[in-house]
Amino acid sequence: MLVSVDQDRCCSSGQCVLTAPTVFDQSDEDGYVQLLQARPGPALAAEVRLAAALCPGRAITVSEAVGDPGADTGADTGSGSVGEPA
Amino acid sequence: MSTSTDPGAATPQATTPTPAPDSALLLPAEADGCPFDPPSAYRQAADRSPVTRTRLWDGSSCWLVTGYQEVRTVLADQRFSADGLRPGFPFLSPGRRQLATNTPGFIRMDDPEHARLRRMLTTEFLVKRVEALRPALQRIVDDTLDRMLAAGGPVDLVTEFALPIPSLAICLLLGVPYEDHEFFQQQSRILLDTRSPGPAVSDAQRSLLSYLGDLATAKRRAPTDDILSRLAVRDDLATEEAASMALLLLIAGHETTANMTALSTLALLRNPAQAARLRAAGPAEAKAAVEELLRYLTIVQAGLPRVATEDLELGGTPIRAGDGLLCMLSTANRDESVFADGSELDLDRDARRHLAFGFGVHQCLGQPLARAELQIALHTLFTRLPQLRLAVDEEQLSYRTTMVVHGVDALPVSW
Numbered sequence: 492m493l494v495s496v497d498q499d500r501c502c503s504s505g506q507c508v509l510t511a512p513t514v515f516d517q518s519d520e521d522g523y524v525q526l527l528q529a530r531p532g533p534a535l536a537a538e539v540r541l542a543a544a545l546c547p548g549r550a551i552t553v554s555e556a557v558g559d560p561g562a563d564t565g566a567d568t569g570s571g572s573v574g575e576p577a
Numbered sequence: 578m579s580t581s582t583d584p585g586a587a588t589p590q591a592t593t594p595t596p597a598p599d600s601a602l603l604l605p606a607e608a609d610g611c612p613f614d615p616p617s618a619y620r621q622a623a624d625r626s627p628v629t630r631t632r633l634w635d636g637s638s639c640w641l642v643t644g645y646q647e648v649r650t651v652l653a654d655q656r657f658s659a660d661g662l663r664p665g666f667p668f669l670s671p672g673r674r675q676l677a678t679n680t681p682g683f684i685r686m687d688d689p690e691h692a693r694l695r696r697m698l699t700t701e702f703l704v705k706r707v708e709a710l711r712p713a714l715q716r717i718v719d720d721t722l723d724r725m726l727a728a729g730g731p732v733d734l735v736t737e738f739a740l741p742i743p744s745l746a747i748c749l750l751l752g753v754p755y756e757d758h759e760f761f762q763q764q765s766r767i768l769l770d771t772r773s774p775g776p777a778v779s780d781a782q783r784s785l786l787s788y789l790g791d792l793a794t795a796k797r798r799a800p801t802d803d804i805l806s807r808l809a810v811r812d813d814l815a816t817e818e819a820a821s822m823a824l825l826l827l828i829a830g831h832e833t834t835a836n837m838t839a840l841s842t843l844a845l846l847r848n849p850a851q852a853a854r855l856r857a858a859g860p861a862e863a864k865a866a867v868e869e870l871l872r873y874l875t876i877v878q879a880g881l882p883r884v885a886t887e888d889l890e891l892g893g894t895p896i897r898a899g900d901g902l903l904c905m906l907s908t909a910n911r912d913e914s915v916f917a918d919g920s921e922l923d924l925d926r927d928a929r930r931h932l933a934f935g936f937g938v939h940q941c942l943g944q945p946l947a948r949a950e951l952q953i954a955l956h957t958l959f960t961r962l963p964q965l966r967l968a969v970d971e972e973q974l975s976y977r978t979t980m981v982v983h984g985v986d987a988l989p990v991s992w
Binding site: 501504505506508509510516517519520521522523537541544545546547549563 | 940947
């Protein structure tokens, strides 16, 4: 699993920190999201996906890297992080 | 597989003419039935379709968005504007219209102006900052409860516990003297009541802005360690803007948590098995319990207003530029496709997907604080007072049915 964040979209709600505190933090200076680890292990996958789904600014992108031992291919939990139904 | 956060859900398209209202529902709807449930008119609309056409009090029409995914879509997409000055913006009452057009706070602005102002506040409510506040919040809760116990029962839990706790907390953080709480609580009630006539709302808003403006001016001269001082000394913010931001924080900071605390208490008194779970809860379970209470009660019952800035499609329904929409968080949080048996309070549920704080760039800025206050207040109340009970028949209770923030008017309890 590969995680990236877009600070321009961050609205500092803190949802990510509450959901996956070992993966996300907030900057003391400006409150923007900070990534603590870009490749969290499989044990964290569910929480990271939930954090992406809960992010109100949609600032978190999660992708399953090919060959990643933590890859959970095709088993997205329907978290809404894949975008909304049209 | 990409799980990117593409916002493109509402797709540009609209060739069909906007339909006439398909229901006789008039907004805001009368509350009825169970005080914890959204008004039945909203639930019936949700049963028909996640997006329905409806009529507002002033005869205008707007879309009632009741489905979970649809509410998320609208709130996350800034083509649905929060700017109350745009034509077609739906207001719940003459007073609400007055409020948003006099001196709009940043909740009634779009980016980039909204982001400019909001970002001046984001470091104030960092999760770690609120975590560091927990001992101070626990002290506020303990002291408030001690005073309530000393007064002896029965007491009104709203005035003796639910309202003082978040008021004391936001006064401390903002730098507003708590001695003035009767003034700002009274004015705040006028602002949030959909029955308040426009001029009354204008007067209340003016008196609060003038009060906070005076405070900001004093703090600019002699700053103290609080949010209002940090706003007041900024060169890129006028005193009026600082007062307007402080007004948002002051009202949002006490009304919401106060009503959540009292209504949660009542919900738990009516569900002794759930109350027992909260009593037995460790810190993690207490957090989960509060998420479920936030979902189940969703006290912002009135619907978050937006107006479409272009022709779009929402869940298959064409929306025209200039159409107003009201996003009903309360029905979204009961959406059975997301929350099975959503009309049941179940503290063991994983309710973290709830929308009680809204969604999108306007999502509640103070939510870490609200969560911490609720976790501490409710857990402390139910563990210290295991015999807590209603001091009147439940039928005697009345509810804030005309307020933008739902709640119980008074909650007489003994222990």
